[in-house]
Amino acid sequence: MPNLSHSLLVLATALAVLATWRFWPMVGYPFTALNVRASWRRVALGCGLTKKRARWAFTLTPGALVSTGTVKVRRRFRRIAVDTTPRIRLPLPNRHGWRVTVHLLEGQIPDDYAQVAERLAHSWGVHAVRVSSPRPGRVVLAAIIRDPLMRVDRLPPSEELLKVTVGRLETGAPWVIDFRTVPHWLSAGATQSGKSNLANALIVGLAPQPVALVGFDLKGGVEFTPYTPRLSALATTRTESVGLLDDLVTLMLNRMDLCRKAGARNIWQLPPAVRPVPVVVLVDELAELYLMADRSEKDEVAHTSTTLLRVARLGRAFGIYLFCCGQRIGSDLGPGVTALRAQCSGRICHRVNDPETATMTLGDLDPAALVSARAIPAETPGVAIVASQDGQWYRARSFHVSEAAAEHAAWMYADLTPSWAEITAHAPTTEFDPADLDELLTA
Ligand SMILES: Nc1ncnc2c1ncn2[C@@H]1O[C@H](COP(=O)(O)OP(=O)(O)OP(=O)(O)O)[C@@H](O)[C@H]1O
Ligand SMILES: [Mg+2]
Incomplete structure (x- = not known):
């Protein structure tokens, strides 16, 4: 009996891997999309893609020491520096992984993202991230899960001269x-x-x-x-x-x-x-x-x-x-x-x-x-x-x-x-x- 359950477990794992591989857009993608959205702030901060901006906000500052021995905390409205993260859209699946559109922050250019493409790839655990800019103010980060060049299928020869x-x-x-x-x-x-x-x-x-x-x-x-x-x-x-x-x-x-x-x-x-x-x-x-x-x-x-x-x-x-x-x-x-x-x-x-x-x-x-x-x-x-x-x-x-x-x-x-x-x-x-x-x- 333990042998049977072990075989079933191996079979289920193999099927799960196969399903993730073969039907990645349906199986693996939803988790990836949620994970990318949820972790984007951390990833952008780690890759240096955030910017510091001054903002007015209420902050808590220590005030006077009261007779009970505790420090009274005061709320103050003042300007503080906060990290602003570039906005991202929902990642969309494709044959080799997924791609996500990012709205550039003021002063950013697509090259800022191209330079950290390798860092992004490591943060997301993918083979590579390619950066393109379809229009001003936006970059598309295409994450490639597996190297598509590990195996290349032959294509029909070209009919045109030279x-x-x-x-x-x-x-x-x-x-x-x-x-x-x-x-x-x-x-x-x-x-x-x-x-x-x-x-x-x-x-x-x-x-x-x-x-x-x-x-x-x-x-x-x-x-x-x-x-x-x-x-x-x-x-x-x-x-x-x-x-x-x-x-x-x-x-x-x-x-x-x-x-x-x-x-x-x-x-x-x-x-x-x-x-x-x-x-x-x-x-x-x-x-x-x-x-x-x-x-x-x-x-x-x-x-x-x-x-x-x-x-x-x-x-x-x-x-x-x-x-x-x-x-x-x-x-x-x-x-x-x-x-x-x-x-x-x-x-x-x-x-x-x-x-x-x-x-x-x-x-x-x-x-x-x-x-x-x-x-x-x-x-x-x-x-x-x-x-x-x-x-x-x-x-x-x-x-x-x-x-x-x-x-x-x-x-x-x-x-x-x-x-x-x-x-x-x-x-x-x-x-x-x-x-x-x-x-x-x-x-
Ligand atoms: N696209 C490919 N897919 C699979 N195998 C390849 C591919 N290209 C080359 N190889 C294999 O890699 C080996 C080396 O390839 P090749 O002889 O073309 O190298 P080379 O750069 O010409 O080397 P050298 O400078 O020594 O002449 C060969 O065994 C070849 O079959
Ligand atoms: Mg040669």
């Missing part, structure tokens, strides 16, 4: 890398943080599209060589990279020439029949392009750095897009990297070992983004902070795409691979001088 759904954002929305909106990307992260996995996701997403893929694999080709059937060109050493980068600049000049003759500002304004194929350039271990063992490599590094920068600065209009991965993308690699970084509006920061890499990758974004990047645990490879041109940052996780899946896609769509000779066939005309390019770059 758009790839590579994972999910923390909000549940798809994480889309759209090269036509954000042409150049930097993806940083420590070893085993998921950089190559993301590159695999891009290869799988771009392989069926009418685009040319070009690889720079400075790890001696170990990462990209299996994808050769779908790559129009691959450089695996720095010497090969110099040649391939020169080819890319020549290609850009040709396209520039073509656009100028057709009176188009970019390849997308050209008639589809003459529009050249877009080229997506994937670079793994970017730092290897910049590192110098001795002074003899100085000229080679300077040349590589300049050509890559040229591609980044003018590539967008001529259908050449960059996706650069590296463990460290810092100013210690030279001014070329800093200039390249400035051209890459898409930033992805995976788990990092040092705070500088996060700062260098994400730039002067919201400090909360840096805190979030540094808090990515090693157990969740593929989780990253993503920032692009809308000025927002998101926590996201790529879908797991194995090397085998990327290799399979490369073989499956091998017939869509334009040959490099075919892409670069058209030689630059004499009337277009490479000096024109420098003129454009300095403009």
Whole structure:
């Protein structure tokens, strides 16, 4: 009998946990909502979100000592300082937890709340609190109970040219890398943080599209060589990279020439029949392009750095897009990297070992983004902070795409691979001088 009651107890607990997990809005939410309302004053005070205000009030002050030995207490009407708590509305449940709207006190800004988001998360015992401000005077605190990125379900691939759904954002929305909106990307992260996995996701997403893929694999080709059937060109050493980068600049000049003759500002304004194929350039271990063992490599590094920068600065209009991965993308690699970084509006920061890499990758974004990047645990490879041109940052996780899946896609769509000779066939005309390019770059 005790065994039966014990089993029933275990079953009831399991059901309660399951119900709270599965039907959280109905089961767990009412308690949470009451608790958040009841504890808000304490939480706001602890997180420094209250303000002192002077108010008139009756206070009790000790008066004269009476003959019985007790102190007579007097009531006095006077100004006292009180803590004012921001008003909150009723928390509303959502898929990942709940959210509550707060009315800002005078002089407060949403950033005051963003800075204490971690404190709020600990006070409420949730995974994270995200802060947004839908309108002036209000902030919405979204409490996320469990990390929604622990498991990300795959989404259908994007049908649009140069758009790839590579994972999910923390909000549940798809994480889309759209090269036509954000042409150049930097993806940083420590070893085993998921950089190559993301590159695999891009290869799988771009392989069926009418685009040319070009690889720079400075790890001696170990990462990209299996994808050769779908790559129009691959450089695996720095010497090969110099040649391939020169080819890319020549290609850009040709396209520039073509656009100028057709009176188009970019390849997308050209008639589809003459529009050249877009080229997506994937670079793994970017730092290897910049590192110098001795002074003899100085000229080679300077040349590589300049050509890559040229591609980044003018590539967008001529259908050449960059996706650069590296463990460290810092100013210690030279001014070329800093200039390249400035051209890459898409930033992805995976788990990092040092705070500088996060700062260098994400730039002067919201400090909360840096805190979030540094808090990515090693157990969740593929989780990253993503920032692009809308000025927002998101926590996201790529879908797991194995090397085998990327290799399979490369073989499956091998017939869509334009040959490099075919892409670069058209030689630059004499009337277009490479000096024109420098003129454009300095403009
Ligand atoms: N989104 C993901 N979901 C699940 N597992 C992942 C994800 N991304 C990466 N992984 C796994 O994490 C491991 C490391 O990933 P990956 O090789 O992409 O790291 P990396 O950053 O390229 O490392 P390195 O700098 O050493 O090349 C791999 O075993 C990979 O399968
Ligand atoms: Mg890798």
